[in-house]
Amino acid sequence: MEFGGSRDRRRAATLAEIKAAARRLLVGGGVAAVGLRAVARELGLTPPALYRYFPSHEALISALIADLYDELTAALMDLQCVEEDVDLGARLYLLANGLRDWALAHPAEFGLLFGTAVPEPDGDGHEETPGHQAAMRFGALFKELVAQIWHQKPFPHPADDELGTVLVEQLTAESEHFHGMPPGAIYLSLNYWTRLYGLICMEVFGQLHWVLPDAAAYFEAQLFEIGGALGLDCPAPE
Amino acid sequence: MEFGGSRDRRRAATLAEIKAAARRLLVGGGVAAVGLRAVARELGLTPPALYRYFPSHEALISALIADLYDELTAALMDLQCVEEDVDLGARLYLLANGLRDWALAHPAEFGLLFGTAVPEPDGDGHEETPGHQAAMRFGALFKELVAQIWHQKPFPHPADDELGTVLVEQLTAESEHFHGMPPGAIYLSLNYWTRLYGLICMEVFGQLHWVLPDAAAYFEAQLFEIGGALGLDCPAPE
């Protein structure tokens, strides 16, 4: 029935089907709904069959996380490339707004990626799961853009003695990821990311509904504010 | 053995024991570890016995959440009352630092309270579970203090036309909870809370470890920054 081909092709196909079914269940009923047996049921398979593709339920979830990170990264990348000639500030604005839109459109996926990822105090330090690698690629997206903005037009930043020695030391350690930006500039960039993340998390996780029924206007105002710290002017005043 | 007393007393005692055991399991192995059977096992009871005290597993978790909110609220309250004569700015500083300390000391509990609480789009609007009421009491702690700070020494705030009509409308709707503060001042207060929440969430959920190994210095710097927006001067310069 399925037009033949090498066995690997068939295997890759069902593997994709499995992840698609898992994704479907995730958007339908949250993380709890994507169970091993539920996925198997979705494909008309028996539960043990999935163990030919994933060593455990947790591995399936991890693969799903990695895929979601890549999907989010890709979505944000070609969101900026729709208009190639927009300036860097507008691209950061598109990135931030795109992230919020994606989070609001896919709350279950966002919750899986960014909510309650309580990291066990790992002894070795850097883990190498594909999920973490995908997360790094996602983070690089932001770092790259901010570094470009900085190198195009350096924005005023706090001096080293304003930050304190310990903080400067940690920030300079991250300097290579930010293309040699000075600690004060990295501090402001981290500030941007932290506030953006916090805002979206609070909105998606419903922590903001108790005070703001619709956080869109607040988000817009905050975006202007944190963009201003990076030397960007307001993209859309009102 | 247990010195007698009315039956209600005994019931309340075991109810407290149940929640204590649940709490113990929570800190030991995260949310997933606090299962109905595990709690029963902890007390030497059979699982169905717990249904005399909670109608379901979810109800037990909800009660645990409510208790944790109250515990956190109480901890933060008497943290400020240790020194009665400290000024309001220092009390806010204590509140913010106390919240961070509690979150870092009890990551599992913090995750249960503030992580991935994906709110189902509820039609009625305001739910009345004890957990939400406890959350409101917790939020009131912050709102009260900020309102006191405002009324003692009003800080400069953005004008209405800087915020936009929609945002001003939403903020004025929350004015009663902030003791009649103007929208611009509520905006800054919300800003404070949003950034504080975002920072702590990122740190506890490990989203910050990839760039800052120890976020204490960064948190301190941010605290100074967001406190400055409320007219407070730096409590500890370094």
Added chain:
DNA sequence: CGCCTACAGTGAACACTGTTAACTGTTAAC
């Protein structure tokens, strides 16, 4: 005091979950 009711708690069972072992057939490789 003695009955009787309410209630905490038990045992067995159901439907579900992730996971493993032993076993099929089909299919690609030598």
Added chain:
DNA sequence: GTTAACAGTTAACAGTGTTCACTGTAGGCG
């Protein structure tokens, strides 16, 4: 054309939340 790898199944195990029928004991009331 034989063989070995592999997808997939059936059966089972341990664990979960939950329900039902049942026990004993303790409290309230006549």
